[in-house]
Amino acid sequence: MEPTSASSRRAFWALLAAGGALVAVALGAAHYMEVHGHAVTGMNNQVVWGLPHVFAIFLIVAASGALNVASIGSVFGEAAYKPHSPLSVLLTVALLAGGLMVLVLDLGRPERLVVAATHYNFRSIFAWNMILYNGLFAICALYLWALLERRLGGYAKPVGLAAFAWRIILTTGTGSIFGFLVARQAYASGVIAPLFIALSLAWGLAAFHLAQCGLARLAGREPMDAELHARVRRLLAIFVIAALYFVAVHHLTNLYWAKQAAFERFILVTGAPYPALFWGGFVVAGSAVPLVLLLHPGFAGPRATAAASLLVSLGALAFLYVFIIGGQAFPLEIFPGYEVASAFHDGQVDGYAPSLPEFLLGLGGIAAAFVIALAGARALPVLPPDTVAVAAAK
Amino acid sequence: MNPVDQRRRDFLGKAAVAAGAMIAPGVILYDYAHAKQGAEPVSGKVRWGMLIDTTKCASGCRECVDACNRENGLPGSTRPTDSQWIRKVDLKDLKSGKAVSLPVMCQHCAEPPCVDVCPTGASFKREDGIVLVDRHTCIGCRYCMMACPYKARSFVHEPTTGQKPDVPRGKGCVESCTLCVHKVDRGGTPSCVEACAAAGHGAIVFGDLNDPASEISKRVRAATTTQLRADLRTDNGVRYQGL
Numbered sequence: 001m002e003p004t005s006a007s008s009r010r011a012f013w014a015l016l017a018a019g020g021a022l023v024a025v026a027l028g029a030a031h032y033m034e035v036h037g038h039a040v041t042g043m044n045n046q047v048v049w050g051l052p053h054v055f056a057i058f059l060i061v062a063a064s065g066a067l068n069v070a071s072i073g074s075v076f077g078e079a080a081y082k083p084h085s086p087l088s089v090l091l092t093v094a095l096l097a098g099g100l101m102v103l104v105l106d107l108g109r110p111e112r113l114v115v116a117a118t119h120y121n122f123r124s125i126f127a128w129n130m131i132l133y134n135g136l137f138a139i140c141a142l143y144l145w146a147l148l149e150r151r152l153g154g155y156a157k158p159v160g161l162a163a164f165a166w167r168i169i170l171t172t173g174t175g176s177i178f179g180f181l182v183a184r185q186a187y188a189s190g191v192i193a194p195l196f197i198a199l200s201l202a203w204g205l206a207a208f209h210l211a212q213c214g215l216a217r218l219a220g221r222e223p224m225d226a227e228l229h230a231r232v233r234r235l236l237a238i239f240v241i242a243a244l245y246f247v248a249v250h251h252l253t254n255l256y257w258a259k260q261a262a263f264e265r266f267i268l269v270t271g272a273p274y275p276a277l278f279w280g281g282f283v284v285a286g287s288a289v290p291l292v293l294l295l296h297p298g299f300a301g302p303r304a305t306a307a308a309s310l311l312v313s314l315g316a317l318a319f320l321y322v323f324i325i326g327g328q329a330f331p332l333e334i335f336p337g338y339e340v341a342s343a344f345h346d347g348q349v350d351g352y353a354p355s356l357p358e359f360l361l362g363l364g365g366i367a368a369a370f371v372i373a374l375a376g377a378r379a380l381p382v383l384p385p386d387t388v389a390v391a392a393a394k
Numbered sequence: 395m396n397p398v399d400q401r402r403r404d405f406l407g408k409a410a411v412a413a414g415a416m417i418a419p420g421v422i423l424y425d426y427a428h429a430k431q432g433a434e435p436v437s438g439k440v441r442w443g444m445l446i447d448t449t450k451c452a453s454g455c456r457e458c459v460d461a462c463n464r465e466n467g468l469p470g471s472t473r474p475t476d477s478q479w480i481r482k483v484d485l486k487d488l489k490s491g492k493a494v495s496l497p498v499m500c501q502h503c504a505e506p507p508c509v510d511v512c513p514t515g516a517s518f519k520r521e522d523g524i525v526l527v528d529r530h531t532c533i534g535c536r537y538c539m540m541a542c543p544y545k546a547r548s549f550v551h552e553p554t555t556g557q558k559p560d561v562p563r564g565k566g567c568v569e570s571c572t573l574c575v576h577k578v579d580r581g582g583t584p585s586c587v588e589a590c591a592a593a594g595h596g597a598i599v600f601g602d603l604n605d606p607a608s609e610i611s612k613r614v615r616a617a618t619t620t621q622l623r624a625d626l627r628t629d630n631g632v633r634y635q636g637l
Contacts, residue, residue, distance in 0.1 A: 034566075036552070037550070037551045037552040037553060037565045037566065038475070038549065038551045038566075039475050039551040039552045043475075043549075043551075044473075044474035044475045044551070045474060045475065045476075045477075045478075045539070045545075045547075045548050045549060046474060046545070048536040048539040048540060048549060049536060049540065107533050107534045107535055107566070108532075108533065108534015108535070108536070108549060108550070108565070108566030108567055108568070109532065109533050109534045109566040109567065110533075110534075112531075112532075112533045112534075113533070115514055115530075115531050115533055116513060116514055116533050119513075119514040119515055119516075119531055120513070120514070120515070121509075121512055121513060121514060121515040123509075123510045123511075124510065124511050124512055124513045124537075125511070126511060126512075126513035126535065126537050127513040127514070130513065177537075180510075180511070180541075181507075181511075181540055181541055182507060182541075182543070182626055183507060183541065183542065183543030183623065183626060184540070328540070332543065332544075332545050334498070334543065334544055334545065334622055334623060335483070335485055335622075337487065337488055337489070338485040338486060338487055338488060338494075339485065339486040339487075339488055340483060340484075340485055341483070341484045342481045342482060342483040342484065342498075343472040343478065343481055343482070344472070344478045344481040344483075344545065345474060346481070346483050346498075346545065350474070
């Protein structure tokens with residue numbers, strides 16, 4: 001992406017500086033949390049994963065889904081998508097790096113990252129995920145190389161196939177972080193792995209569309225030809241419906257089990273703020289409104305699709321807040337059939353309230369992804385050449 | 395021998411002495427670190443466990459909790475971010491209204507979910523069934539706290555003060571009941587057990603579940619006992635009577 005005018009060059013550097021500043025603030029927030037301990041966050045011994053995990057999991061799940069466009073081009077042979085493949089791969093790298101930054105800086109001992117890289121417990125899905133995340137970086141680097149270097153063009157398909165398989169396994173792994181938690185009412189379900197894959201398809205395509213629109217605008221180009229835009233629009237709608245389907249299956253299964261009734265009532269009806277975030281944030285604003293924007297012929301323009309993508313992304317954060325924090329706020333059921341009280345808050349709903357440093361760290365993850373995508377798009381020819389021609393023709 | 399060879403020989407000799415002097419203290423420290431504290435190595439023939447008789451546990455009594463805090467250098471405060479390795483839980487049966495009081499701590503599972511999920515292997519189970527956290531390899535990811543069915547683990551949310559030499563603790567790591575492993579390895583009993591007996595309750599019995607002649611084994615054979623969340627088949631080392 002080469003900015004065509006002085007004003008777009010200025011806009012590029014201004015955006016890069018703004019993103020960099022947010023990353024710097026996030027690093028400062030992480031340092032503050034490390035010096036004072038997690039006591040300065042809203043987290044405690046009941047809600048052990050807070051707002052940073054909401055941002056980190058969003059970015060990691062979206063990273064996997066951002067590969068959609070490249071996969072459709074390389075694996076499923078849809079020629080119309082192929083010119084957009086490099087941006088799709090770059091965005092995967094950017095989102096994954098942003099997510100991992102947040103995840104690592106929220107550790108109690110982030111300086112022990114080298115321990116995590118040298119000590120593996122292969123019974124732990126977390127340990128597997130570390131291999132899967134690093135592997136995706138390596139595969140994406142090869143994939144991007146194959147896509148951008150004409151002499152290596154023949155390798156794009158096999159590497160693309162490997163990337164497709166890898167990211168499906170990776171998102172299965174991310175979902176299984178929760179799916180394997182046998183003792184918690186909110187998790188412990190095999191459906192969480194496919195649920196996360198469905199979520200990744202929607203969130204990743206939404207992130208791709210936003211990045212594509214933003215970068216094209218910055219470069220003074222047309223975002224996407226109309227025919228492809230119509231297909232992306234339809235595809236995003238299908239992915240949003242798929243995600244809703246798996247979320248519905250998860251909750252309906254729980255509602256059928258008497259032992260899960262109290263938890264479902266909490267998360268869907270009584271446990272403020274979670275029901276409002278679930279219904280208002282995820283179902284209405286993050287799914288129903290985008291579906292109208294994506295499927296109604298009156299909203300066929302790229303701006304409406306960008307608005308839908310933004311809403312899907314915000315709905316994603318609402319969903320993860322309910323899923324991760326609401327799931328922990330509900331007390332563990334250690335003594336079924338008993339009313340429980342203790343000085344360790346047994347039997348009580350936890351009143352988690354996120355603190356500013358946590359929020360800034362999470363936001364810094366999005367900023368890091370933004371900076372990597374922006375700088376990457378400047379350094380590498382990831383925007384499709386056909387849009388250059390369109391712009392030149394004008 | 396020419397003078398150059400002699401000088402080379404002298405140099406090599408001195409270098410060897412210097413290297414030895416530098417390495418020796420490290421070797422001695424290494425030996426200390428790997429010295430056995432107890433007379434016997436940890437053995438899988440032993441399965442340490444506890445039996446808690448809830449009919450003898452008095453509501454409002456905190457002797458076990460206070461003893462644990464003293465022994466392990468825990469602050470003893472009860473904010474949501476404070477470490478609590480053992481807590482008293484008061485239960486009321488929702489149907490009958492029957493009230494029970496009991497202590498809950500790490501259940502020292504035979505199949506511990508915390509050990510399964512720990513990415514670095516910092517959470518581990520000794521051969522004798524005691525579940526511990528290696529403070530050198532814990533990265534503070536808190537996945538074990540998500541996995542524990544008993545809310546038995548605490549995260550150190552603040553810088554620590556008043557640490558005990560036998561019980562290392564540190565900000566940013568996860569910790570939980572060690573079954574007073576530093577005492578058990580010297581032939582002692584956990585502090586909560588001693589405090590409960592000293593207070594005249596005798597509600598906690600500690601011993602080897604694998605030894606048929608031990609008091610705990612006899613009691614487990616004679617009375618009906620339960621393991622918390624037995625449906626999960628984690629096979630806890632801590633058992634409850636009268637629940």
